[in-house]
Amino acid sequence: MTEDAAARQFRGGVPDDYERRMVPLMFQPYADDMVARAVARHPAAVLELAAGTGVVTRGLAAALPPESTLAATDLNPGMLAVAEARGAARPARSSDVVWRTADALDLPFDEGSVDLVVCQFGVMFFPDRPAAHAQVRRVLRPGGTYLFSAWDSIAANAIALAVDEAYRRVLPDAPPNVITRVAHGYHDPDAIRRDAEAGGLVVDAVEGVELIGAADSAEAAAAAIPRGTPMRAELEPLGDETRDRIEAITADLLRQRFGTGPIRTPIRAFVVTAHR
Numbered sequence: 001m002t003e004d005a006a007a008r009q010f011r012g013g014v015p016d017d018y019e020r021r022m023v024p025l026m027f028q029p030y031a032d033d034m035v036a037r038a039v040a041r042h043p044a045a046v047l048e049l050a051a052g053t054g055v056v057t058r059g060l061a062a063a064l065p066p067e068s069t070l071a072a073t074d075l076n077p078g079m080l081a082v083a084e085a086r087g088a089a090r091p092a093r094s095s096d097v098v099w100r101t102a103d104a105l106d107l108p109f110d111e112g113s114v115d116l117v118v119c120q121f122g123v124m125f126f127p128d129r130p131a132a133h134a135q136v137r138r139v140l141r142p143g144g145t146y147l148f149s150a151w152d153s154i155a156a157n158a159i160a161l162a163v164d165e166a167y168r169r170v171l172p173d174a175p176p177n178v179i180t181r182v183a184h185g186y187h188d189p190d191a192i193r194r195d196a197e198a199g200g201l202v203v204d205a206v207e208g209v210e211l212i213g214a215a216d217s218a219e220a221a222a223a224a225i226p227r228g229t230p231m232r233a234e235l236e237p238l239g240d241e242t243r244d245r246i247e248a249i250t251a252d253l254l255r256q257r258f259g260t261g262p263i264r265t266p267i268r269a270f271v272v273t274a275h276r
């Protein structure tokens with residue numbers, strides 16, 4: 001599955017399972033970190049790209065001062081529908097979050113209109129990353145900041161690694177799955193830096209950030225990726241039985257590695273700070 005095809009699979013049953021299973025497992029910890037980085041810059045106008053079901057948006061809405069503005073965008077209306085349904089509480093006297101379906105490669109915002117752009121775990125799905133970065137550069141005011149993140153390889157992310165091992169055991173002849181190829185396929189810090197510079201941005205830092213992924217059980221961790229990501233579209237034509245076998249093997253692998261109780265494992269990503 002290509003980046004573009006994967007990007008379009010955050011739909012159907014994925015948004016609900018993404019919010020319920022993936023967000024607490026591995027996205028909330030990075031959202032907390034991203035919000036702290038964003039708020040420390042005291043932006044007046046914030047734009048979020050690939051906001052998904054709104055885990056970063058909720059944090060920003062609660063932490064930004066009332067006089068700031070916040071627009072949250074995503075390619076897939078189904079993801080934003082879950083985000084909007086959960087709501088995002090803003091401090092008193094502030095305007096509401098503006099939710100808007102938008103492709104990061106074609107941003108419907110004016111040149112120089114934003115102080116800060118945030119994009120958590122979206123860039124891996126952009127088919128042309130320098131072009132997407134050029135869009136960010138255009139909408140940022142001179143000196144404005146872009147914060148974005150991308151997962152490190154599956155070797156540094158034990159839950160994704162276990163899912164991939166199980167997938168390859170059950171489907172030995174299948175091509176590399178979307179998690180290996182796309183979600184965890186953009187992890188060369190030099191390439192990340194080069195793409196941002198090719199889009200006209202100045203890169204301040206590409207940091208490896210290790211946090212903790214957590215789930216109540218191996219079963220809960222094992223079910224998240226097959227149901228709450230574009231892997232769902234790869235598995236659906238093969239039937240529930242195939243998905244269930246992959247989840248059972250994944251849960252066994254996680255129990256062998258992390259024990260039979262709740263799962264706690266290091267997860268690793270790159271967080272990039274750049275500016276116009």
Ligand SMILES: C[S@@+](CC[C@H](N)C(=O)[O-])C[C@H]1O[C@@H](n2cnc3c(N)ncnc32)[C@H](O)[C@@H]1O
Pocket residue numbers: 007008010023027031049050051052053054055056073074075076079102103104105119120121122125126127
């Ligand atoms: C892994 S999710 C991350 C969502 C959210 N930022 C979070 O941290 O939970 C990736 C998101 O990227 C969105 N996406 C993929 N390609 C996109 C594009 N070209 N423009 C805007 N959003 C895109 C998907 O719809 C999906 O919501």
